[in-house]
Amino acid sequence: MLYSLEAGIPQALAYMLAHPNSQKPAFGFISNGIDFVFLKLxxxxxxxxxxxYRFSLDSRDDLYTVLKVLKQFSQLLRE
Known part of the structure; x- marks a missing residue:
């Protein structure tokens, strides 16, 4: 059984609102293990x-896109 991604949005936004530097956007994502949605606050x-939009690991092209976005997240964390 897969859980709804929409149910995780409020919790992710609560964590993102606690971002210490409110001058810069905060980025995050929610996943149920197969699907991903990226957030910007x-x-x-x-x-x-x-x-x-919803990326699914069941789709070959979406897998590469998810990996690219996660790589960009890691580069942002190093700055």
Whole structure:
């Protein structure tokens, strides 16, 4: 049984709101093991978030996209 990704959005956003540098966007993702959704939160003024479409590891092209985004996340953490 796969869990709904939408159920994880509020928890992910709560963690992202705790980001210590509110001047920069916070990035995150939610996954149920097969599907991924990436999130971006900006906190200037009223907090706003955006989400990607759903990527599925069942799709070959989506697997490469998920890996590219995760690699970009790791590069952002090094900055």
């Amino acid at each position: 900006t906190q200037q003024g009223t907090p706003k978030y955006a989400q990607s």
